[in-house]
Amino acid sequence: MxxxxxxxxxxxRYRDNLxxxxxxxxxxxxxxxxxxxxxxxxxxxxxxxxxxxNGLAQPEDWQLKDGDEVGIFPPIAGG
Amino acid sequence: xxxxxxxxNDLTSRVxxxxxxxxxLGGRGMTSTIVAKEVPPLxxxxxxxxxLVFAPGIVTGTPAPTSAxxxxxxxxxxxxxxxxxxxxxxxxxxxxxMQVRALVVEGQAKKNGKFRGLHLVWDAAAxxxxxxxFDASEHAGKDLFEAFPKIYAKxxxxxxxxxxxxAGEYGYGNAGIVYNDPAKRPxxxxxxxGLGSVMGSKGLKFIVLSREGSPGVPITDExxxxxxxxxxxxxxxxxxxxxxKGALNTYGTAVLINILNEAGGxxxxxxxxxxxxxxxxxxxEAIFEGNKQRLGKELYxxxxxxxxxxQCSNTWHNPDGTEAASCVEYESDWALxxxxxxxxLDDIATMVKLCNGYGLDTIETGATIGVVMEAxxxxxxxxxxxxxxxxxMGKGTPLGRILGGGTAFxxxxxxxxxxxxxxxxxxxxxxxxxxxxxxxxxxxxxxxxDHTAGxxxxxxxxxxxxxxxxxxxxxxxxxxxxxxAATAFIDTSGHCLFxxxxxxxxxxxxxxxxxxxxxxxxxxxxxxDIGRVGADVLQTERAFNEAAGxxxxxxxxxxxxxxxxxxxxxxxxxxxxxxxxxxxAEL
Numbered sequence: 001m002x003x004x005x006x007x008x009x010x011x012x013r014y015r016d017n018l019x020x021x022x023x024x025x026x027x028x029x030x031x032x033x034x035x036x037x038x039x040x041x042x043x044x045x046x047x048x049x050x051x052x053x054n055g056l057a058q059p060e061d062w063q064l065k066d067g068d069e070v071g072i073f074p075p076i077a078g079g
Numbered sequence: 080x081x082x083x084x085x086x087x088n089d090l091t092s093r094v095x096x097x098x099x100x101x102x103x104l105g106g107r108g109m110t111s112t113i114v115a116k117e118v119p120p121l122x123x124x125x126x127x128x129x130x131l132v133f134a135p136g137i138v139t140g141t142p143a144p145t146s147a148x149x150x151x152x153x154x155x156x157x158x159x160x161x162x163x164x165x166x167x168x169x170x171x172x173x174x175x176x177m178q179v180r181a182l183v184v185e186g187q188a189k190k191n192g193k194f195r196g197l198h199l200v201w202d203a204a205a206x207x208x209x210x211x212x213f214d215a216s217e218h219a220g221k222d223l224f225e226a227f228p229k230i231y232a233k234x235x236x237x238x239x240x241x242x243x244x245x246a247g248e249y250g251y252g253n254a255g256i257v258y259n260d261p262a263k264r265p266x267x268x269x270x271x272x273g274l275g276s277v278m279g280s281k282g283l284k285f286i287v288l289s290r291e292g293s294p295g296v297p298i299t300d301e302x303x304x305x306x307x308x309x310x311x312x313x314x315x316x317x318x319x320x321x322x323x324k325g326a327l328n329t330y331g332t333a334v335l336i337n338i339l340n341e342a343g344g345x346x347x348x349x350x351x352x353x354x355x356x357x358x359x360x361x362x363x364e365a366i367f368e369g370n371k372q373r374l375g376k377e378l379y380x381x382x383x384x385x386x387x388x389x390q391c392s393n394t395w396h397n398p399d400g401t402e403a404a405s406c407v408e409y410e411s412d413w414a415l416x417x418x419x420x421x422x423x424l425d426d427i428a429t430m431v432k433l434c435n436g437y438g439l440d441t442i443e444t445g446a447t448i449g450v451v452m453e454a455x456x457x458x459x460x461x462x463x464x465x466x467x468x469x470x471x472m473g474k475g476t477p478l479g480r481i482l483g484g485g486t487a488f489x490x491x492x493x494x495x496x497x498x499x500x501x502x503x504x505x506x507x508x509x510x511x512x513x514x515x516x517x518x519x520x521x522x523x524x525x526x527x528x529d530h531t532a533g534x535x536x537x538x539x540x541x542x543x544x545x546x547x548x549x550x551x552x553x554x555x556x557x558x559x560x561x562x563x564a565a566t567a568f569i570d571t572s573g574h575c576l577f578x579x580x581x582x583x584x585x586x587x588x589x590x591x592x593x594x595x596x597x598x599x600x601x602x603x604x605x606x607x608d609i610g611r612v613g614a615d616v617l618q619t620e621r622a623f624n625e626a627a628g629x630x631x632x633x634x635x636x637x638x639x640x641x642x643x644x645x646x647x648x649x650x651x652x653x654x655x656x657x658x659x660x661x662x663x664a665e666l
Binding site (some may be wrong): 006008009010012019020021022049050052055056057071073074075076077078079 | 318319320321325326327329330331332333334335337338341342343358359362363364365368391409410530531534536537540541542543546548549550576577580647648
């Protein structure tokens with residue numbers, strides 16, 4: 001299946017030439033979870049605070065499906 | 080410790096010992112207590128019976144980190160209720176160092192086109208602060224970027240300044256109180272609620288502090304204070320969002336643009352969508368990368384005030400590397416960006432600087448422009464048109480005065496129904512339909528629509544202090560209530576609200592905050608008292624609002640949010656009136 005994935009803030013360092021919020025396409029086997037996606041991207045678990053799938057925050061064992069849009073964030077805050 | 084009363088009727092002042100009843104108060108607790116006790120709730124906010132109160136927090140002026148905060152309070156010309164608006168500046172620490180726990184400006188100078196300034200100095204012989212008046216009329220009608228250097232030239236480099244801009248002279252509902260930043264710029268604000276106009280209405284333009292020789296803040300129990308301070312520093316230096324080169328220090332508060340957009344909660348084009356296609360171009364990451372490109376090096380953020388170890392204030396630079404504006408905060412970036420359909424950081428920075436120069440609140444300005452864009456005054460995305468509208472406000476033209484009245488006022492003038500405001504105050508940068516808890520805070524806060532009053536975004540979006548589903552209304556009244564009470568305590572302590580990100584996750588940091596306060600005051604508070612002390616402040620504010628005519632009927636979200644589903648999640652604000660009423664009924 002094919003996913004549209006966005007990395008934000010300093011997580012972009014795990015992907016060459018990718019700017020924050022720019023989507024890239026990632027292919028994964030059917031049934032893969034968010035945790036599988038992080039492994040495929042080589043983004044360390046402990047650096048990820050929030051992951052959104054189609055605009056909704058999901059846990060790492062969330063099962064992804066073809067066409068999902070995923071946004072991955074490190075710990076951030078502001079106001 | 081002193082309470083200073085300045086009477087603008089006859090240009091006199093009194094320096095009084097702090098009454099015993101006020102000795103455990105600071106910041107918001109102090110301003111709201113004095114306003115509730117001394118200001119008639121039904122008075123005109125711009126009339127002689129309103130009072131403008133400044134109070135540094137309990138630990139402000141001490142070595143407690145990230146604590147140079149001041150509360151400004153009065154009856155608000157924007158909401159008609161009580162207002163506390165918090166700012167960070169050396170002005171806060173200097174007021175505390177002069178042992179002034181409250182500065183109360185009363186009465187009203189005769190309206191003859193003259194403006195006065197106050198100059199507070201430390202009178203070493205008398206062992207107390209002293210107030211001098213000066214003629215500030217030459218600064219009336221002037222941009223604050225023009226006025227500030229002249230004030231420094233007159234009083235010297237070691238001063239701190241607060242004041243109002245042209246917006247405050249005109250009496251706009253949208254007029255903040257300005258303070259100097261560390262680079263002597265007029266960029267730090269108690270922005271919300273029109274307090275700049277309360278200052279202007281009194282014929283007061285600037286309050287200059289010369290702290291030289293002042294004794295500093297007395298600390299009752301040094302050992303306990305130090306213990307608390309160290310715990311707080313440890314928490315701030317280790318938490319991922321507050322540590323050096325962490326998210327706030329790197330990207331600034333505008334790092335929130337992308338995550339709110341991703342969650343579908345970034346209000347776009349006057350709250351008609353929760354997603355903005357230009358979000359990434361205006362986000363904190365784009366500010367960091369843009370600066371890097373234009374300066375040829377990485378630029379980390381600076382402190383808004385002395386003693387801050389979070390250091391989240393950014394500076395945006397022009398293509399030639401010169402300074403464009405400082406600081407482009409998340410709220411300003413959103414208000415003048417996504418909310419207006421504008422995706423140019425250069426244009427947003429231009430507008431931020433104009434607001435700072437005229438004395439306008441950036442949130443109210445952007446929310447107002449969003450409404451009149453929808454009304455067709457200018458199209459969404461027209462940044463030059465938006466810049467022109469801010470100039471109209473600065474010039475005091477009839478259109479400018481309508482806009483200066485704020486979001487709700489301008490919405491009425493143009494017959495609009497999609498007007499994002501509660502109690503007359505324009506909404507900040509989080510969509511109530513996509514983040515239910517913050518909507519409850521907007522609806523019920525004593526301040527009108529104010530994100531800082533109970534920042535449920537922490538668990539609803541950021542995963543700080545637990546994780547909660549932003550789309551469900553379940554349990555959110557209690558969540559908002561808890562955040563509102565804890566916030567009232569932090570605003571009283573004198574710490575910047577951003578310490579909450581660290582201390583909500585790191586228990587020893589929370590203990591540290593209470594130990595710092597106990598160390599200064601000699602109190603015996605525990606972390607269990609945080610909610611109680613905060614709730615006392617909220618009850619005081621609530622009672623004032625009810626007497627001013629702002630009862631629970633005004634604790635409501637605008638009707639369009641109850642009926643118009645918001646893309647992308649197609650949610651309405653589905654929190655019941657009973658749940659909203661329970662926030663204060665069960666406080």
